[in-house]
Amino acid sequence: MAIGGLKRTHYCGDVRTSDIGKDVVLFGWVQNWRDHGGVIFIDLKDREGIVQIVFDPSVDEEIHRQASKLRSQYCIGVKGRVRHRPEGTVNPNLKTGEVEVVADTLKVFSECENLPFPVEEYVHVNEEIRLKYRYLDLRKPTMQKNLIIRSKGAFSARKFLNEQGFIEVETPVLTKSTPEGARDFLVPSRLSPGKFYALPQSPQLFKQLLMVSGFDKYYQITKCFRDEDLRADRQPEFTQIDLEMSFVEENDVMEITEGIIEAVFKGTIGYEVKRPFKRLTYQEAMSRFGSDKPDMRFGLELKNLTDIVKDTNFKVFRNVVEKGGIVYGLNAKGCIDFSRKEIDDLTNLVAIYGAKGLAWIKVKKSELQSPIVKFFSKEEIEGILKRLDAEPGDLLFFMADTPKVVYDSLGALRLEIGKKLKLMDENEFNFVWITHFPLFEWNEDENRWEAMHHPFTSPKEEDLELLDKNPEKVKARAYDIVLNGVEIGGGSIRIHRSDVQKKMFKALGISEEEAQIKFGFLIEALKYGAPPHGGLALGFDRLIALILKEKSIRDVIAFPKTQKGVCMLTDAPSEVDEKQLMELAIKVRKTKKE
């Protein structure tokens, strides 16, 4: 099919010296123009790259006149002959830099009004305006590359999973609201006035039902929805590579997951990941790194000092230990020259996580400089220095508080110091599995146990009897996968027995009646020959962002939302007609501000 009498022969970025002498037809956008009064150069761009078009008045005066009107981002078609560039005018920065196309035909498909911002890679533009004109932003080579790599990543995952015998099954987007977990997005039902669907937080229950059906291996690359506050790595709708397998235990799921990641890295940037990935228990991750998603590209590990200082005269520490708290230290190697202000900044950092202060010791050759050292006995000091491997030039930090505050704040401090000292190799991809998670987590606000992963996660077999009396001691058959300090996926072996599932609901304080209303279909399904099964989901946006070294997943999503959940391009969410609301039997309440 010919467009405007032209049929494309090449992408702009694909013209090479092997095409010299050929007539080519190119379609694309004017990236730049250089009008020398006589000869005019146009940089014509499409998704594959840029090629230089030459309009020479001695070739065709009329076309040259038309070309003088071309401006930035006009969409045009060009026919012309490829030739080698004259000596001394080769541009080594372009793939097509050795050649140029002498145009004999020019077709302007669309002119372009004054742009809201330059469509140029080298001009930094505010994200707000980039998102409003996202279609222009996506014309930039980096954004095109990001989405192309994303596409290749999805393809690689699909290819691998298909080769492994997985079957892709679509699950409903209009589904049932579930009380546990994230806040649901609700969709009102017209046919059942006053009732609502929910968008899925994940296909969790459906994929378990598919195991009951006997599909054995399921996967889906699919959107999930969570109505929670946004972050650089969190959007209200995001994409998961979701999978589930029957007759498996933890290692089977972990091996398949490593295979997907291996395939995706190879299929996107040609990177060979090292397998198998490291493994760490939850407890070890917390006590060594202060995080269940440790960045293991560098050391700077935390050390437990509770046993050394539990009887100390330093009241601040002793009181904490007496109340069941812990005392940890962190040796910032060679950081003795940190200024007062730098230490203040770090104190402000840990305060975000609830830390009431940040004690420190500077280790000099002949003395210790510190506001707290005078409170300790000689033995305590020696024990601390030894535990922290302290040497002259080191700066030691201390935190005494509840385990949560100590881990959160020292974990954050570790990352900040790691960043300050540039301890992370930006080119490294460091994977680690976190295993042996607690099954439950105490919810202070609601005064009850909550599932740390989700309520369908199987307890470790040997902990089954602890379910009633010591829920805090029960370990889950759950695992997370972490890359460079970012959680990129997680999963578990599920409960496949309805009696165990009932016990689980009970431990969560969900009454039998409530469980029946919310999850009755699952409990029922588990009664009909449910196989042992388990699975995992990978956060696809995060994975691609890490592969591309992008700081935000917005840069790997075509049309993302702002922190308030607004789409700058379409202005969603928006008000709807009264008529639409009537049909749905919905009345909108005025918010306080109105």
Next chain:
RNA sequence: GGAGCCGUAGUUCAGCUGGUUAGAACGCUGGCCUGUCACGCCAGAGGUCGCGAGUUCAAGUCUCGUCGGCUCCGCCA
């Protein structure tokens, strides 16, 4: 719900302890230019300083509020 940073021309930014007519670069418009490639040269247009109060003789600048963007805490099974 909370904390921090930011908001000045189409874009990216500068604008000091408050002080005449708010600047630069790029872009845009017009003109010149036959080998440039983020072309070059000349001329020109372009601003409710996010919005609203307040302090002051005087506010882009100080204060308070508000809106928006970003980062983070809470939240995210």
